[in-house]
Amino acid sequence: MYPKVRLSLSTGTTSGLTRNVIECRLDGAFIAGPLDYPDLHTETVFREELVLVSSGAIRSLDALSAVPDLKTIVFQLGCSYRQRLEALLAEMGLFVTAPLEFGSIDAIVACVATGVGITLLPALSVKPPVAQTGQVRLLRFAEPAPSRRIAMVWRKSSAAGAFLHGVADVIRGLPADLFDDHDIAV
16 A cells, blocks of 8 residues: 555653654654544554553462562663553562663563562563463553553654554454454463
């Protein structure tokens, strides 16, 4: 449909990606949304379930309060997973020391698997083999479970707007179970 479009993908935090769209360094981005910014168009494309990821030794959310010197393993400041984890732990009355920061999900999950700390991630981002071997445990919260809306944003003045709107429509049209966590053992 758009044969001359060349895609280039980059990763970053919600705040960083949003800033890059506002400053015209990116035409669009997938972010934790929605976002209320006057010059940006935002379309929610799907929701993802968030789970607390711990080592296999931690069997429940209640067991977190018994962990001495609980540490969090997170992405850099500006990451919505990090912000949500800090808020959820505060609601549980758990306060942690300075978090350990890493730049990839694989590095974060590897640290969690060794028992260094805990993290909050989308259930789908923890690869099934890691969860199935018991190296990590996915702990689900009581209803309503924390989730995150994933939105696509672009500048209202962007020439790429029609293309990006089409991408959002395609993603919304994918089968609902594509985003389920049915293939992840808990």
